[in-house]
Amino acid sequence: MQNRFFTVIIPIILLVVGAFYFTAQFIKPSPKKEITIATGSKTGQYYETALKYKELLEKEKVKVNIINTTGSIENIKLLNDQKVDVAFIQNGTLENAENLEALASIYYEPLWIFYNNKNTISYMQDLMGKKIEIGQKGSGTKDLALDILNINGIYEKNSTFLYDNSDISKNKLLSNDIDALFLVTSANSKIIKELLTNEHISLFSFNRANAYSRKFNHLNALDLYEGTIDLLQNIPNQNKKLLSTTATLVSHKDFSDELIRILLKKVTLVHKEKTLFSQENEFPNSSNLLLKQNEEAKRYLENGDTWLEEIFPYWIASTLDRLKILLIPLITLSIPLFKGVFPLYRWSIRSKIYRWYDEVQDLDLSLDKADKQNLIKKLDELEKLKKEIKAETKVPLAYMSEYYDLIMHLELIISKANMKLNNQ
The missing domain is CATH 3.40.190.10 (Periplasmic binding protein-like II)
Known part of the structure; x- marks a missing residue:
């Protein structure tokens, strides 16, 4: 029985290990963190x-x-x-x-256009002929600024475009060296808050924001309401319309x-x-x-x-x-594996009962030629075997009928020995 167990279970284990190893070759390695x-x-x-x-x-x-x-x-x-x-x-x-x-x-990246209060700018066309900081070359701000300016007829041939970084541009605006400044950044930016709170600088409001958002698919019209930045100081002091792209x-x-x-x-x-x-x-x-x-x-x-x-x-x-991906060999092998497991389980339980039958049979056969003295000895062995079986044999309830068959067979042999002893 034990040999049968190993001949079944070892091939199954080897098959599972082999399937896992083969499948593992197709698993991507963990990326570098x-x-x-x-x-x-x-x-x-x-x-x-x-x-x-x-x-x-x-x-x-x-x-x-x-x-x-x-x-x-x-x-x-x-x-x-x-x-x-x-x-x-x-x-x-x-x-x-x-x-x-x-x-x-x-997140939204609004386009902020700041200009000096000395200028009156209601529409983009009012920037024609002005000095305008439109962002560094290589930046998205420059590209967006050019789109907005060019669609309004403002080009380098009729205006002055400058390409400094935001800090230099801000200082030029504050010192009146330029007329307007284009910035693309979030409302939490320090430079935005600084310019919004400066009484000499104004924020351009896109009166035609919805029209721009129809012209450019990547632009949205946003509302910046009065007092949104600072209620106490009422910044901004009136509703503003902005255009915004998104950071991606x-x-x-x-x-x-x-x-x-x-x-x-x-x-x-x-x-x-x-x-x-x-x-x-x-x-x-x-x-x-x-x-x-x-x-x-x-x-x-x-x-x-x-x-x-x-x-x-x-x-x-x-x-x-x-x-x-390792589920593939598991699913493939699960049916034959389960088919092998249940018979093995039944065999392991029944073996607890059947292992006694060799000894029971030997005692039964030895009664045929036993004299009175040997019969007494065999009866003693049978009683000891009975106690040993009851002490050591523990099986689930589903297998109790086979357990009691063993006890019944042992009782029959004990009865047979007693009858033979009484007849001598």
């Missing part, structure tokens, strides 16, 4: 946001490298060269790229799906709160993306965490998810 992010200048919103991601991701043992750049155009080049994994891109800067994919829109996270196509998921988990934590222009849980989202969206990012934004991610820490859940 490192993300390189291209932002913008250290004074910009992209950099501040990347620092928040870094803090959260490094709690998950993911190393984060931050690379400062001049803006979206340089970030796109770094992505194409795969010198970074993820970058902040101003939506509308890039519409088609074979090797790049959008992950999510993460973009990756190259070879970026790991697992790192995309854990990144978006942290992105969601950073951007889900209600802000000046967005409702709670409005961001991150898949809205207004001009670039093709990564499929894993799309699934995460639509469905959130998997049930494994809700139960286990992320990297354990990720490992289990990668091992799901």
Whole structure:
């Protein structure tokens, strides 16, 4: 019986181990826990946001490298060269790229146009012939500013365009060296708050904001209500209409799906709160993306965490998810395995009963030629065997009938020995 057990179970074990080893060859290795992010200048919103991601991701043992750049155009080049994994891109800067994919829109980036109070500017055309800071070359701000200016007939041939960074541009505006300044950043930016509170500087209001949003698919019309920035000082002192694009996270196509998921988990934590222009849980989202969206990012934004991610820490859940391919050999082998397990179980239980029959049979056969003295000895052996069987044989209720058959057979042999002893 024992040999039969091993001849059945050992091939099953070897088959399972072999199937697991073969299937494991198709499992992707765990990605390197490192993300390189291209932002913008250290004074910009992209950099501040990347620092928040870094803090959260490094709690998950993911190393984060931050690379400062001049803006979206340089970030796109770094992505194409795969010198970074993820970058902040101003939506509308890039519409088609074979090797790049959008992950999510993460927050509104309003276009702020500030000008000196010495000028009267009601419409964009009023900037014609003026000195205008439109953002650094290589930045998304420059591209957006040119779109807005050019559609209103304002070009370098009839106006003066300057390409300094935001700090230099701000100082030029405050010192009256320029007439207007274009900025694309969030309302929380220090430079925005500084300019809004300066009594000599005004914020341009897009009276035709809805018209612009129809002309450019990546632009939205936003309302900045009176007193929104500071109720006590009533900043701004009247309702303003703004145009806004969205900050977009973009990756190259070879970026790991697992790192995309854990990144978006942290992105969601950073951007889900209600802000000046967005409702709670409005961001991150898949809205207004001009670039093709990564499929894993799309699934995460639509469905959130998997049930494994809700139960286990992320990297354990990720490992289990990668091992799901091992279900193939398990399912394949489950039917024959279960067919082998139940007979083995029945055999193991019954063997507790049947192992006594060799001894019972030997005693039964020995009675035929026994004299009176040997019969007394055999009866004593039978009684001891009976007590031993009752003490050592424990089986489930389903097998008690076979147990009592053994006891009954033993009682019959004891009766047979007693009758033979009485007849001598």
